[in-house]
Amino acid sequence: MVSSTSERKVTPVILSGGSGSRLWPLSRALYPKQFLSLAGEKTMLQESVLRLSGEHFSAPLMICNEEHRFIVAEQLRSQGVAPAEIVLEPIGRNTAPAVCVAALILLAADPNALMLVCPSDHVITQPDRFIAAVTAATEAASQGNLVSFGIQPSRPETGYGYIATGVALDGHSDIRVVDRFVEKPDLPTAQSFLDAGTYVWNSGIFLFSAATYLAELERTNPEIVEGCKASLEGASWDLGFCRLAVEPFGKLQSVSIDYAVMEKTDRAVVVPVDMGWNDIGAWSALWEISAKDEDGNVTRGNAILQHSRNVYAHTDHPLIAISGLDDIVVVATDDAILIADRNKTQDIKQLVTRLQEENRNEFSLHTTVHRPWGHYRSIDRGNRFQVKRITVNPGQRLSLQMHHHRAEHWVVVEGTALVTRGPETMTLEENESIYIPAGMVHRLENPGKAPLHLIEVQTGSYLGEDDIVRFEDGYGRVASS
DSSP states (O other), rough: OOOTTTTOEEEEEEEEEOGGGGGGTSTTTBBGGGGSSSSSSSSSHHHHHHHTTTBBBBOEEEEEEEGGGGHHHHHHHHHTTOSEEEEEEOOOOHHHOOOOHHHHHHHHHHHTEEEEEEEEEESSHHHHHHHHHHHHHHHHHHOOOOOEEEEOOOSOOSSSSSEEEEEEEEEEEEEEEEEEEOOOOOHHHHHHHHHHHHEEEEEEEEEEEEEHHHHHHHHHHHHHHHHHHHHHHHHHHTEEEEOOOOHHHHOOOOHHHHIIITOOOSEEEEEEEEEEOOOOSHHHHHHHSSSSTTTTEEEEEEEEESSSOOOEESSSSSSSEEOBBBEEEEEEEESEEEEEEEEGGHHHHHHHHHHTTTTOOHHOSSSSEEETEEEEEEEEETEEEEEEEEEEEEEOOOOOOEEESSSEEEEEEOEEEEEETTTTTEOTTTTTTEEHHHHOOOOOOOOSOEEEEEEEEEEOOOOOTTOOEEEOOSSSSSOOO
């Protein structure tokens, strides 16, 4: 890495640990909003990485939930992006520990490393302005300042935190010293911030040197630094992933960068920037940034509206028909329908908490479940049976496995299947089928260059996904044969 500040590359640290609960039912715990195409053709994660892949940036360092590792890897691979590292958190501990781990990794390779911390689930419609702001702030960050990026408020928003800006930073007319960080205000306070003209929204995007961040975190929360060091010292690497040690990381305090460092440091500065930013924190935010018809309605998918205004309607499968209703959100998937007041979509998080407390499948999973080898979709289920449509990507294979309580019948719909059943290995073509008894060791592979599609019918006394005994696996889900 070169030493010149003007030429020094910045490493994007992309945080992908959020659950996006306010965007349920599209966003689920095991497939949250950053993996969805909500504001464009690409997913929010892909957009976040691609906007930071230019000449000013090094390969990104990804921080994600262990459950999401293969989704992250595949979404990057599909865009031709090779990450510097994909770090897996064994348990969510908010942003301060996650960024601490990233800083330790970067500092070990370069004592002058600069890191740009970005959530993976934000929309930026003016990326050129964002990149220009980052470039302009690089020198200030290299001088030991902790740079945040503030969004000029357009309304008295109560869903965002604010930053009170102060005087200009010496030698940087476009960068302001931070007076204070402010938590999400009530409406009258938000209006007063807007009227004052000296407050900006806190975007949650930060630029600083790894050394400066670690020094400040060591001063305010030394136990986090020590715990992160222990997590890295005990980490393991497999299949391109860095798995942090569970015990030391699990003991860490769950705390944000804002609370752990930014609110307690005298090095905080802010770059006000207008870059078309939105954190898509609720369905109302998607309505705001989407193209609307003459009645203020936004529709995605098979939806028909009449005598309705300011509606957001999104459907993946069934027809949505709405008549005579204003200011509502309707979102339909194949297993859930949400109907909400468009001005109260922040409250959906409480609804999702209820789903979690009731242990509902709709909290965590879609009917389409993504796996490292492809995906499956539940088509039908009843007493002692379940029907799935399974798609295996070219060249991929499932683990060598066995089920205690269920038998399986596979019918190839399209493509070629290589099947291991006990001591036998056979090839199945379109319209051919095979039966796998309970207790039989088996494996499914796709040796072809096109996706393999098949129908699986499961029968038995128990059909849960935890009835899988793996003997061999190419995705790190079993220690050994």
